[in-house]
Amino acid sequence: MRQVFLLLLTALCLNAYSQKVKLTPQSxxxxxxxxxxxxxxxSFGHSSIRVYDASQKIDVVYNxxxxxxxxxxxxxxxxxxxxxxxxxRQSFPYFLLSYEEENRWVKEQVLDLxxxxxxxxxxxxxxxxxxxNRDYKYDFxxxxxxxxxxxxxxxxxxxxxxxxxxxxxxxxxVSHRELxxxxxxxxxxxxxxxxxxxxxxxxxxxxxxxxxxLPDYTMEQIAVATLNDKALAQxxxxxxxxxxxxxxxxxxxSPAFWFLLILIAVLLLTFLDFKNNTRRRWLDFVLFLVPGxxxxxxxxxxxxxxxxxxxxxxxxxxxxxxxxFVAFIVSKRKGPNWVAKYALFSLGLILVSAIVWLxxxxxxxxxLILLWLxxxxxxxxxxxxxxxxxxx
Numbered sequence: 001m002r003q004v005f006l007l008l009l010t011a012l013c014l015n016a017y018s019q020k021v022k023l024t025p026q027s028x029x030x031x032x033x034x035x036x037x038x039x040x041x042x043s044f045g046h047s048s049i050r051v052y053d054a055s056q057k058i059d060v061v062y063n064x065x066x067x068x069x070x071x072x073x074x075x076x077x078x079x080x081x082x083x084x085x086x087x088x089r090q091s092f093p094y095f096l097l098s099y100e101e102e103n104r105w106v107k108e109q110v111l112d113l114x115x116x117x118x119x120x121x122x123x124x125x126x127x128x129x130x131x132x133n134r135d136y137k138y139d140f141x142x143x144x145x146x147x148x149x150x151x152x153x154x155x156x157x158x159x160x161x162x163x164x165x166x167x168x169x170x171x172x173x174v175s176h177r178e179l180x181x182x183x184x185x186x187x188x189x190x191x192x193x194x195x196x197x198x199x200x201x202x203x204x205x206x207x208x209x210x211x212x213x214l215p216d217y218t219m220e221q222i223a224v225a226t227l228n229d230k231a232l233a234q235x236x237x238x239x240x241x242x243x244x245x246x247x248x249x250x251x252x253x254s255p256a257f258w259f260l261l262i263l264i265a266v267l268l269l270t271f272l273d274f275k276n277n278t279r280r281r282w283l284d285f286v287l288f289l290v291p292g293x294x295x296x297x298x299x300x301x302x303x304x305x306x307x308x309x310x311x312x313x314x315x316x317x318x319x320x321x322x323x324x325f326v327a328f329i330v331s332k333r334k335g336p337n338w339v340a341k342y343a344l345f346s347l348g349l350i351l352v353s354a355i356v357w358l359x360x361x362x363x364x365x366x367x368l369i370l371l372w373l374x375x376x377x378x379x380x381x382x383x384x385x386x387x388x389x390x391x392x
Contacts, residue, residue, distance in 0.1 A: 012295050023118050024291045027053035028110050031149055031233065032061060032095075033219040035242055036183055040190055042104070045215035050092055050108065051122055051374075059092045062125045064136070082306055085138035088174030089129055097237060105242040107221050109233040111242035117227075121156050128152075141176060141202075141309060146215045149222070157227055164224040168208050176202040176309075177363055178216060186366060188255045188351030190248040196294065197301055221363040232343040259370035266374045270381045274284050285331040287378050288346075292324030314362045318353040318372060322344065330382065340386035347379045 036048040048061040066088040099106050113121065127133060154161055177198065182258050185189040200217060211217035225232040230283075251257050266283070273279050300322055301310035302379045326342055350372050 001102065009233050015301045021056060023051075023053050023058075023122055024055050024113065025115050026052070026055065027058075027115075027118055027122075029113060030108045030110040031219065031222050032239075033107045033215050034099050035110070035234075036247075037102050037104045038245075038247065042102070043190065044180075045146075045217040046103075047149050047218050048095075049121075049149065049152065051125065052092070060089050061076065061092050061095045062129065063088045063090055063095075063145065064148040066136070074223065084135040085136065085144075087125075087129055087134040087136075100240050103242045103245060104240075105151055106240040107219065107236045109219065109236045109237050111233050112227070112231055117157070121152075122162060124152065124156050128149050129367075137306075139203070139308070140201065141210070141213045144213060146218045147213055149218050153232075160228050162226045162229075163209065164206055164221065164226070166225045167221055173205050175204060175363070176206045176210070176213075179206055179211065183214070185247075187251075187254045189255055192255045192365050192367055195363075196298070196315055197313075197367075198309050199302065199311050199315075200362035201312055202309050203360070230382075238349055256369045256370065259367060259374070263370050263374045263377075266378060270377055273385075274381065279382075279390075281331050281333065284378060284382060285327050286325035287375055288323040288330055291319040292321055292327055294317035295321035296324060312362075314353065315357065317349045318368075318375070320349055335386075337386065340383045343379045343382040343386070347376055347383075348378075350376055 007262060017048075028050075029334060030050045031051070032048045032050050034048075036043050037046045045064075046065055048063045048065070050059075050061050052059050056372050064085065066086050068086060096106060111118075136143065150163075177195070180190065180198075180202075186195070208221075212221055219236065222233050223236065253351055266287070269280055269283060295316055298310075298313050298316050298319060301307055302313055302316075309384075323346070326339070329339060353364065353372070356362055
């Protein structure tokens with residue numbers, strides 16, 4: 001979703017309209033959907049609501065995807081899922097220009113509303129824009145710029161607004177994780193990081209309603225939903241058509257390439273250690289430290305944040321937090337005898353992780369296979385090395 005820094009938008013926001021402003025019959029309220037961009041925050045697209053009334057000189061978008069980076073303890077609040085997101089209001093021409101500059105398509109669905117319905121929705125947005133009302137707790141899956149669109153419409157029109165359950169009838173049933181992968185390549189650092197951070201909860205099947213955390217699906221629902229038994233919106237029209245862009249990840253910069261390189265290096269170094277009856281302690285230190293740090297990060301996201309989707313994360317198996325402690329033990333020339341058993345235990349955790357994947361408890365990033373092989377090779381060597389004295 002388009003998480004544009006609030007500070008950059010402030011200068012573009014117009015002064016608050018009086019609650020006495022009355023829209024004319026020629027006014028239009030519409031849903032604006034924007035395509036994905038190249039930045040992390042723009043990978044999934046964006047949704048907003050436009051209010052246009054030429055005679056009143058009103059042409060603005062109401063944008064639920066902004067935050068204030070000057071918030072005290074911004075980084076910590078963002079990491080813990082406690083950062084407030086904000087409804088911002090921006091001049092539409094400037095809004096459209098910014099998407100044209102980023103080469104992101106923009107589509108508009110004009111809502112088929114009566115004048116009283118337009119006025120009601122407009123006043124709701126204006127009231128929601130008041131400083132005491134504009135902040136909300138962001139949730140990637142359940143409360144973002146895209147889900148807000150339907151929530152706002154539902155709050156204003158109640159049961160007269162009908163959700164079309166069959167709007168995905170020609171598409172396969174998929175999980176939340178698979179929906180994310182439609183927009184973010186598995187073999188990208190962003191995709192790899194998302195798969196590491198999100199737990200098994202996102203591997204459940206997404207209902208038709210839950211698809212709307214993504215702007216594309218909100219746009220599809222708006223196209224088929226009804227209000228008072230009539231079509232909610234007109235056919236979408238394209239306001240800006242983006243130029244074709246290849247957003248695939250360059251393989252030499254991808255995690256798969258680097259993990260493959262690391263696997264080859266570890267295989268070579270381990271072979272030399274075996275041949276020379278030595279052990280590179282720094283290598284064992286790194287290969288326990290890194291999974292341990294990842295495990296510590298998983299524990300933080302699971303138990304110490306408000307991110308509900310990072311709970312029940314079985315990556316904690318192969319990225320066992322105790323590896324942090326063991327890393328310093330294996331960095332010594334000869335540690336206690338239990339290190340050999342711990343190496344086998346660690347190998348077993350990798351095998352359990354693979355089983356968890358195979359039985360469908362959680363889907364892991366396929367890129368992890370290369371990392372698992374790297375760790376498994378070294379764990380086996382570590383077990384062997386503790387069975388006999390080494391030269392170094």
